Amino acid sequence: MSTATSPNQSASGPGKDQTWFGLPVYLFLGILFGAVLTKSEVLSWFRIQEMFRFQSPRMYEIIASAIVVAAASVALIKKFQLKTISGEPITIPPKSLGLGVRYAVGGTIFGLGWALTGACPGPLFALVGNGVTVMIAALASALAGAWLYGWLRPKLPH
């Protein structure tokens, strides 16, 4: 991806115009990710069922190797204090634990939905692309769910 550097970046100051000049790249990366989700079959309801029934190591091998590669990359980025291609320091904001309730309860609620739809948010978009168009209804409903959370947020424990 480093070939995508724009020469005028340094002139406009670090990070300032990053969002605009980089936008097509995020679309392109998304296309790649949609292809990966499809060819890995992680977007399949059948694979998700196989995973939750512990009847094949495949999904666990995929998730575990993804985490290992990501963790090694993050460790290297931190160790060598790498910068973004526009020269910004790379920062990963820590998530605040709080009471931990949002993670335990929110995570469980998502898990209930994950096994019902057989898809997490990325795969929902990829499934629509793959022609399972009824997932548009699942996405619309997911938006309603996210909206309801936003509305209830001041009243919910976090």
Place this chain on the structure above:
Amino acid sequence: MIAFASAPWPWYVAGPAIGLFVPVLLIFGNKLFGVSGSLRDICAIVLPARVEFFHYNWKRKGLWNLLFVAGILIGGFLVAQWAGVKNVAISDQTRLALTKLGIHDFSGLAPREIFTWPELLTVRGFVSIVLGGFLVGFGTAYAGGCTSGHAISGLADLQLPSLIAVIGFFAGGLISTYFILPLLF
């Protein structure tokens, strides 16, 4: 090459390929790999109302994520044109378990007996698609992330909150699989 394009990728290609999105997004634009934030962004654009959670500069914070998910949809579409998945070769045990639940059509990415528009009018279709989708949206917003944000990005950064969230993901998934699905079929 043609065989590689048409066959499902083995786990040791698929997993690392997914993991690489974390460093690529960080190095490219200091973005933390995640998908569910896009749902919040869409709410912020379409119906922010008077909800504080949806009042922020989505153009600055969320535009990349919206393009990323638009790309996911396009990527799925493109692959489906040339090298789509016709059948998912799940294990015999899973096939048997699902047959007992009442699934007979194992073609495609998701059972056609549930995931079609007319099925929205049935209890199992409505629960699987509409209720399931709702829980995905509410749960990821509450937890502040989904499989990508917590299970991949968060665990890769050794964040305890993400570990709690991932344990929750599996707790919920197991409850649905073993207690809710049998009631639906």
